[in-house]
Amino acid sequence: MRKKFGFIILMSAFFVLGCDDDSSNNTTNNTTNNTTNNVTNNVTNNVTNNTTNNTTNNTTNNTTNNTTNNITVYEGRSLDVLFMVDSSISMEDEQIKLIQNFQSFITGLKEIDGGMPDVHIGVISPDLGTLPYNISGCEGVGDDGKLLRSDCVNPVGQPYIVDVAPIGCSVERNTQTGVCSSHDCEASNCSGNMFITDGASTEPDGLNLVEDENGCPRCRNYSGETMEQVFSCIADTGTSGCGFEQPLEAVYRALQDGSNGLFLRPESTLAIIMITDEDDCSANSTRTIFDDSSVSITSTLGPLTSFRCTEFGISCEQNWQRVFTGDSLEYTNCESRTETDPMNLLYPISRYVSFLNYLRSPSNIVTAVIAGPTDNGSMTVSADTYGNPFLEPSCTSAPSGSGAVPALRLRELVEYYSSEQEMDWAYTSICNEDYSGALAGVASKLNTIFSSEKK
Secondary structure: OOOOOOOOOEEEOOEOOOOOOOOOOOOOEOOOOOOOOOOOEOOOOOOOOOOEEEEOOOOOOOEEEEEOOOOEEEOOOEEEEEEEEOOOOOOHHHHHHHHHHHHHHHHHHHOOOOOOOEEEEEEEOOOOOOOOOOOOOOOOOOOOOOOOOOOOOOOOOOOOEEEEOOOOOOEEEOOOOOOEEEEOOOHHHHOHHHOEEOOEEOOOOOOEEEEOOOOOEEEEOOOOOOHHHHHHHHOOOOOOOOOOOOHHHHHHHHOOOOOOOOOOOOOOEEEEEEEOOOOOOOEOOOOHHHOOOOOOOOOOOOOOOOHHHHHOOEEOOOOOOOOOOOOEEEEOOOEEOOOOOOOOOEOOHHHHHHHHHHHOOHHHEEEEEEEEOOHHHOEEEEEOOOOOEEEOOOEEOOOOOOEEOEOHHHHHHHHHHOOOOOHHHHEEEOOOOOOHHHHHHHHHHHHHHHHHHHO
């Protein structure tokens, strides 16, 4: 695993997009954290070659063009976005809504000061199988946190979208309109050996030099389709995934060093967006929660249903009851079980907070979850047609009528990285008619992060 914070891209003799500094073009990236090996990069440039050309006419706004020559520039614009999309049988309509609303996310990214960041966008599923227990539909290790691209035409060469600015060339860009009037970039400016951090390439070879809708040069691993069209294919994770969803552990595996090639760059901002109609059931190392040797309602673990994830992953003021009289039971003040709880059979939320904070400073992490409402930690349990306990949905989607249960564990993770005000978009209902609010909220927070890094 890499233990890097902040984000630094080394570039020489290129145009600085969106930077305006009358005195110098020095850029300093400072991130400090002595306990997690944060790297502080202080760059001082003794020579200022900025040239500001201001031209005014009656038909256009003032345009400022900033060009740097023979100067080392550090521009923090790397963004790695990981989508975790539930692939279970009940998720078809929700996947369609996510794809339909992806445009709001891309629009928000393009509105970031300086235009679209240097992005990697990948998709994983929560299917990790149930080994060593071979439960039907959950055999093996599932998708194992690997980025998915199915049989999509794009992206090419990697299972994730690459869309970054070329390195080592000059661009004249109107900072108000985002339109590029000219550039001298060539295919060689998209070569992997141009993107070097700590002696290693952060981008793959084989990227194509193209011009975006504003005439600005980009290096991409897709062609013939828009980014939205590419995402619509890789985000279609299907509906045959394991019913014991493990989104947090899937994210953990996906971001392990080397797990998915060059997807996670050492000094990028990281955004994680999860969509699921179940709570997290990330089994701990014993995997006991999937034991199918005894599944009666009176056995130690009870029936082999997702209620096991609730009983052995969540604690409430009331003790869980599998057998009860009446239509349902109400549980209040529910929260995830801690690592020291003897009843806990899932990895604690602290495992994932610690891991993410190991990878990045919390200020460079954005999380969002689209799942079942949590209703202040309250849950309702009823009996199914077999008399087995099951967790009642906290919302129902139209027109399918499918429900989603409270995702308390996922909400706890998001709360760690979000302010109270941000929770309005950082944790939203999967039963909403659209998800644009959540996706636009993520983009807005990223805009804030990138803007603050420029100062």
